[in-house]
Amino acid sequence: MRPARSPAAAFAPVLLEQGMTAHRVTSRADLRTFIDLSPRIAALRGETDRFVPLFAADIAEWQAGTGWFAEAVELWLVCDAAGTPVGRLMCHRSRPLAERISEGPAAEAPETLFFGALEAADEAALTAVIALIDERAHRLGADRVFGPVSPLPNVTGGLVTAGHDHPGFFDTAWNPAFFAPAFRAAGFREWGPAQTWEVAVGEIPHARATSTQWAAHGLRRRPVSRWDLRSFAGRMLPTLNAAFAALPYYTPISPAQLRSQMAGMAALMDPSLIVDVVGETEDDDAPSRCFALVLPDPAPVLRRHGGRLGPAAIADLLRHRTRLRDAVLIIQGTDPRFQGTGLLSLVIGDVYSALAAGGYRRLRVTFIAEDNPASAAVFAKAGGTPLHSLCFLDRRAPSGAAEPANGQADPASATAEPVTAPATAAAATAAATPAPAVLATSAARIDAALLTDLIATAGRSPSAHNTQPWLPRAAKIADDGSSAELVLTVDPARTLPAGDPRSEDLHLSIGCWVEALSIAAAEAGLAAAITGVDGWGPSLDVRLRVTVSDDPRGQRSAATGVDREARDGDHRDRPAFTAADLRHRQVDRGPLSRDDSAFAEAVGHADAALAPAGARLVEIPDDEWSDLLTRAARHSFADPAVFAETLAWLRLDPADPAYRQDGLSADCLRIPVAAARLAGALNRPRLRPFLARALATALAPAEWVEGLRGSRRDQRREAGRPPVGHERTGSAPDDDAAPAEDSAPGRPDPASRRPGSATTSARTGAPHHVVLAVTEDGDDAAREIALGRALLRTWLLFDRAGLRVDVHSEIKDCPATHARLRDRLGDGPATRPLAAFSVGRSTTPVPRSARR
Numbered sequence: 001m002r003p004a005r006s007p008a009a010a011f012a013p014v015l016l017e018q019g020m021t022a023h024r025v026t027s028r029a030d031l032r033t034f035i036d037l038s039p040r041i042a043a044l045r046g047e048t049d050r051f052v053p054l055f056a057a058d059i060a061e062w063q064a065g066t067g068w069f070a071e072a073v074e075l076w077l078v079c080d081a082a083g084t085p086v087g088r089l090m091c092h093r094s095r096p097l098a099e100r101i102s103e104g105p106a107a108e109a110p111e112t113l114f115f116g117a118l119e120a121a122d123e124a125a126l127t128a129v130i131a132l133i134d135e136r137a138h139r140l141g142a143d144r145v146f147g148p149v150s151p152l153p154n155v156t157g158g159l160v161t162a163g164h165d166h167p168g169f170f171d172t173a174w175n176p177a178f179f180a181p182a183f184r185a186a187g188f189r190e191w192g193p194a195q196t197w198e199v200a201v202g203e204i205p206h207a208r209a210t211s212t213q214w215a216a217h218g219l220r221r222r223p224v225s226r227w228d229l230r231s232f233a234g235r236m237l238p239t240l241n242a243a244f245a246a247l248p249y250y251t252p253i254s255p256a257q258l259r260s261q262m263a264g265m266a267a268l269m270d271p272s273l274i275v276d277v278v279g280e281t282e283d284d285d286a287p288s289r290c291f292a293l294v295l296p297d298p299a300p301v302l303r304r305h306g307g308r309l310g311p312a313a314i315a316d317l318l319r320h321r322t323r324l325r326d327a328v329l330i331i332q333g334t335d336p337r338f339q340g341t342g343l344l345s346l347v348i349g350d351v352y353s354a355l356a357a358g359g360y361r362r363l364r365v366t367f368i369a370e371d372n373p374a375s376a377a378v379f380a381k382a383g384g385t386p387l388h389s390l391c392f393l394d395r396r397a398p399s400g401a402a403e404p405a406n407g408q409a410d411p412a413s414a415t416a417e418p419v420t421a422p423a424t425a426a427a428a429t430a431a432a433t434p435a436p437a438v439l440a441t442s443a444a445r446i447d448a449a450l451l452t453d454l455i456a457t458a459g460r461s462p463s464a465h466n467t468q469p470w471l472p473r474a475a476k477i478a479d480d481g482s483s484a485e486l487v488l489t490v491d492p493a494r495t496l497p498a499g500d501p502r503s504e505d506l507h508l509s510i511g512c513w514v515e516a517l518s519i520a521a522a523e524a525g526l527a528a529a530i531t532g533v534d535g536w537g538p539s540l541d542v543r544l545r546v547t548v549s550d551d552p553r554g555q556r557s558a559a560t561g562v563d564r565e566a567r568d569g570d571h572r573d574r575p576a577f578t579a580a581d582l583r584h585r586q587v588d589r590g591p592l593s594r595d596d597s598a599f600a601e602a603v604g605h606a607d608a609a610l611a612p613a614g615a616r617l618v619e620i621p622d623d624e625w626s627d628l629l630t631r632a633a634r635h636s637f638a639d640p641a642v643f644a645e646t647l648a649w650l651r652l653d654p655a656d657p658a659y660r661q662d663g664l665s666a667d668c669l670r671i672p673v674a675a676a677r678l679a680g681a682l683n684r685p686r687l688r689p690f691l692a693r694a695l696a697t698a699l700a701p702a703e704w705v706e707g708l709r710g711s712r713r714d715q716r717r718e719a720g721r722p723p724v725g726h727e728r729t730g731s732a733p734d735d736d737a738a739p740a741e742d743s744a745p746g747r748p749d750p751a752s753r754r755p756g757s758a759t760t761s762a763r764t765g766a767p768h769h770v771v772l773a774v775t776e777d778g779d780d781a782a783r784e785i786a787l788g789r790a791l792l793r794t795w796l797l798f799d800r801a802g803l804r805v806d807v808h809s810e811i812k813d814c815p816a817t818h819a820r821l822r823d824r825l826g827d828g829p830a831t832r833p834l835a836a837f838s839v840g841r842s843t844t845p846v847p848r849s850a851r852r
Contacts, residue, residue, distance in 0.1 A: 014135055016128040019081030022089075022135075024074055025063060034075050034117075035059055037088050039306040041121050045176065052168035052299055053307030054117060054150060058260070062090065062151060068256040069151050074136070075117070078128050086125040090117035091136045092151055096251045101146065101191075101394075103579050104453060110396075113142035116150035116157065123178050130186045145395050146191070148173065153249040153392065155261065158194065158367065159183065163388035169364045170299045170328045172196055173390060183393050189580060191394035192249060195845065197365040197376065199384035201355045208353035209346050215280055217346070222284065224274040226266040231285070232276055233258050236333070238287040243333035247369070249392070264309050267317055268298050272354040273327060275347045290343045292332040292351050296324035297364065325361045340654075348378055368845070373667060376845040386844075394580065445481025446526065446546060448474065454524065454546075458517040459851050460582045461792065463509035464809060465649040466849050468662050469494040470513045481548070485531075488513070488542040494662075495538050498641035503537030505809060507781050508835070510540065511788015518789075519577045521546055533782040540781060577796050585796055586848065588804040590670050592767035592840025595803060599768050599839055602801040606794045613790050614775035615834070618825055625769040625838075628821070632814035651850070652677070660850045667847035767840030771812070771833045773825045791835055804842050811836040 014022040025034050035056045042051040061067030063075050071092050078087035092114050102109035115133050120126035137145050149157040158173045161180045168174025214220050224232045237258055244250045273294035278286050298317055301324075305313040329351070334344050355363055367390065368375050451474050463469060469490050476485040488510065495506055514530065521528040527549040534541045603617055610616055620628070637643050651663040652671070659665055666673075772794070774787060795805055811817050812833040821833040 014132060016078065016131050018124055018128070020078055020086070020125070020128040022076050022078045022128070022132045024076055030077060031060060031063055031075070033085055034077060034088050035308075036306060037077070037085055038119050039303070041086075041119055042303075044121065047176070048303060050164075050167040050174055051303065052170065052172060052174045053302055054156065055302075056306065056308040057263075059117065059307075061260075062092075068254060068260050071151070073151065076132060076136075078120075078125060078132060080125070086121040087129040088117060088119045089115060089129050089132055090150060091115050091133070091140075093140070093142075094152065094251070097149075097152060097249070098144075100251055101249055103457075105449075110143035111141055112144040112146055113137045113140055114149050114151070115145065115147035118148050118159075118175065118179070120179070123182060126179060126182045130182065143396065145188075145393075147393055149392070152251060154244070154251065154253060155257075157249075157392060158390035159393055161190070161193075161389045161391055163196075163386070166198075166387050168299065168388075169196075169326065169366075170295065170297045170302070171330050172366050172388070174388075186395075188393040188395045189578070190391040190584070191580065192369060193389065193391045193584075194367045194369045195376070195386040195390065196388040197368060197379045197384045198387045199363045199365070199379050199382050201352070201360050201363060204352050204356075204382040208350050208357075214277070214346070217343070218280050219277050219289065219343070219346075220280050221350070222276045222278055223271070224276050225271050226269060229262065229266050229269065230259070232274065233262055235276065235278075235285065236288045236291045236293070239289070239291060239335050240331065240333045242336055243339075245336075264314070265295065267314050268295055268321070270294075270296055270321075270327075270354075270358060272358060273351060275350050275354075277343065277347055287335070288333075289338050290332075290334040290347050292347050293330045294327050294351055294355075294363070295330055296321060296360075297326040297328045298324065300324070325359065327355055327360050327363050329363060329365045331366075344378065348382075352382065370842070370845045371848045373845040373847045380844075446477060446484045446548060447481060448477065450524065451477070451484055451486070451546070454517055454520045454526075457520040457579045457582060458513050460585075461509065461512040461516045462585075462587065462795070462807075463512070464496055464500060464505040465646065466662050466664055466668075467494040467496065467509075467649060468852060469506055469509055472513075472517075483545060483547040486517075486544040486546060488544060490538050490540050492538040496645055498639070498645040499636075499813060503540075503781075504784060504834070505813075506537060507540070507784035508788035508791060510542065511785040511790075512792040514542065514544065514785060515789035515792045516582050517544070519582060520579050522576065523578050525549065530782075530785075533785060536781050542785065577793070581796050581799065585799045586804055586846045587668075587807055588842045588846045589668060589806055590842065590844045590846065592804065592806060592838055593843050594765050594767050595801075595841050598801040598803055598841075599798075602797050602803060603770075606797050609793065609797075610772075610790055613787060615787060615790060616773055617794070618771045618773050620769045620771060620824070620836075622766045622769060624824075628811050628817045629808060632808070632810040632817045635814040635816065636810050661852040662850055665847070665850060668849050767806070767838045769838050770836070771821055771825070772835040773831055774834045776832055787834060798839055802841060803839050804846065806838040806840075808836045808838070 016022060023030075025031055038051060038053050039048070042048050058067065059075070062069060062073040065072065069092075071094050074091040076089045076091065077085050078089070080086050093112065094114060095109075097114065098112040099106035099109040101112075113133070113136060115136075118129065120129050133145060133147075136142075147157070148159055149155075156171070156173060159179060160168075160173060160175050164175075164177040209221075211220070222235075234255070237253065237255065240258075241252045245252075273296075275290075275292045275294075276288050277290045278284075278288060301313060301316050301320060302309070304316065332344070332347070351363070363384075364387065365379055365384070368379075455472050458472070459468065459470075461470075471489045471491050473487050474484055475487045478484065490506065490510070495503070500506055514528075518528040525548065526546050528544055528546045530542060531545050532541075532543040607616055635642075636646065649663040650669075651659040651665040653659060654666075772787075772791060798805060812821060812835065818833065821836075822831065825831045825833065
């Protein structure tokens with residue numbers, strides 16, 4: 001427990017930049033100003049039809065400490081030089097939530113400051129609010145800052161990062177577009193990205209399930225009225241907590257919290273929109289098997305009354321209830337024992353039916369996390385579309401955040417000295433660091449549990465076909481816990497001898513694992529270094545040493561793979577990634593959208609970091625990429641051994657235990673359920689050779705034609721003429737085309753080789769397509785491992801920019817397309833493609849790949 005602080009220090013005013021000040025809310029007048037600030041600022045900005053006010057009663061309870069939330073809450077007002085309030089902030093702590101979001105053991109969760117109830121009149125005011133967050137973290141000795149949560153994620157939380165033109169709605173957050181860039185510039189990372197959804201009621205089927213249909217499933221629907229709303233809350237609470245227990249931010253809801261959150265709901269509810277299902281023979285008071293709580297959206301009324309749900313607002317709700325034609329799905333839940341049985345589809349079908357019967361226009365859905373594609377699919381199936389993108393913000397406290405051991409107030413704060421605001425977005429860009437370094441604290445000692453955690457984090461690394469070929473083990477731990485030796489070998493059963501005969505992808509996967517371990521170790525205050533690489537392919541043997549270090553983020557030579565100490569300035573294009581980055585990175589095999597500015601900025605950092613390794617990124621025009629992809633896919637299917645090997649790593653049946661362990665799942669591949677079931681029925685070990693040979697036979701004519709084309713290209717190359725299709729960026733292949741102007745024979749136009757340069761795209765909005773090109777250095781496993789480390793960091797850079805990759809290794813593995821890429825890369829025979837992938841923004845929720 002931290003020592004108490006003196007009242008004078010706790011309530012001292014805080015001076016911020018540009019003459020702004022912050023003071024804590026201590027009076028009723030301050031509380032009224034705090035509550036009224038949100039609608040006042042919204043009116044000044046012309047956003048009265050978009051903002052969503054918090055309930056005034058909740059804010060008052062947080063301030064007084066009389067509600068269900070037991071932790072102390074600080075409310076702060078930020079004022080400009082004239083004394084006019086221009087911003088507000090809530091700060092608080094919650095040990096259960098800190099433990100829940102902790103990346104390690106709950107008992108070791110860092111002291112976390114949570115913030116919420118954010119408001120700022122403009123960018124200058126928001127900069128001051130962020131500076132105040134830093135000041136409170138310092139004063140309270142917090143090692144981590146997380147938000148916005150008001151006061152917990154399962155009440156209200158999140159920051160809108162996209163979709164600002166769409167109004168907010170009840171039980172969600174809304175903020176102006178300038179909020180997200182300001183927090184990014186201040187070093188906050190996005191955590192738990194999610195989306196809200198909207199479904200047009202007129203576009204969905206709306207046949208209500210009859211009692212006979214419910215009975216056929218052994219179920220019955222219990223009616224819910226305004227008079228037994230509390231009974232319904234009691235029935236659904238056990239199911240609610242069980243259904244959401246797996247969410248990374250969820251803390252169990254108590255009966256008192258639920259009663260508080262449902263207060264006043266009886267005046268608003270439309271009983272036909274609340275569905276409560278129980279077993280046919282179960283008692284009336286039995287916990288719900290499945291439920292859906294849908295309400296008419298009261299946001300227009302709440303806006304008019306500034307979040308005050310008093311008699312005037314209640315009368316307004318009752319008077320205009322029939323005019324509320326938008327509905328909000330507040331929460332839905334299914335008892336985990338009955339998930340996957342189709343129960344939720346029946347319940348949502350009843351909701352759609354009631355919405356149509358009630359004349360509602362739209363159903364809006366709150367906060368579906370991107371790693372929960374199953375829930376999103378329910379609404380996508382009904383023609384729904386994402387509305388807002390949201391996330392939480394997470395950052396380790398800046399250096400020096402922890403207060404002195406004696407617990408006294410920081411003298412600068414107590415005397416109201418100015419608090420420096422975070423760097424501006426321009427300064428952050430100039431520093432060329434997409435996100436700030438996480439403050440690493442030296443680990444006390446290395447033990448088996450710590451190594452187990454590091455190895456588990458490294459296991460999120462990418463690998464070809466998600467084979468996860470690594471076999472790490474701790475060989476030795478020093479008695480004093482200052483160091484440990486790790487041995488990393490390969491599981492031969494998890495290699496791809498047909499598709500990866502040179503073990504190139506295997507070495508890259510091992511390199512990704514090593515880099516991930518190094519990132520996780522650095523965050524834990526450790527340094528991880530390769531001490532030896534022996535063998536090749538399945539016989540590979542990598543030795544690593546992990547040590548306690550006060551300066552763990554040593555850099556390694558990308559050219560040789562040998563670890564070395566970082567020199568001053570070496571971090572410019574190699575930012576300190578974190579375990580959160582490793583978990584957030586995903587491959588997206590769904591549709592990607594183009595983002596030229598984010599792509600160009602990320603590529604600039606990536607190329608600077610890749611240059612010492614003799615590697616670079618080369619962009620391929622969309623029409624040429626499509627041609628390469630078609631040719632490479634045909635080759636993969638036409639080779640029986642390669643195709644059979646791929647089939648062995650497909651995971652098409654969710655009932656298969658391997659579906660949640662490794663391989664390429666139907667979810668990740670975006671295969672429709674019906675198609676996955678059919679393919680799963682055919683994808684049996686005994687049938688795979690026959691399927692592969694049959695497909696190879698069917699594709700033989702196309703392979704023969706492509707072979708003739710390849711021979712013709714070889715003849716043109718030997719004659720000194722440029723290969724067909726490489727003459728002009730974005731041009732259709734033409735056998736008689738002349739070399740592009742200013743291009744040497746046999747080499748592409750230099751402009752076409754620079755990622756982010758102005759290249760045409762055959763498809764409007766198509767993502768960027770990139771090849772990682774490297775200068776050959778012989779068959780050297782150590783070098784390919786080092787390049788794998790560089791590849792992971794490149795993908796993490798794209799992830800930091802809000803972009804995801806879709807990997808197409810078949811393009812560089814197919815001999816014909818490999819040769820064509822070599823032609824495009826130029827620089828003679830010493831340059832080869834190491835990786836090929838598309839880059840863009842995700843447009844749909846991305847399923848998370850499995851790990852064992």
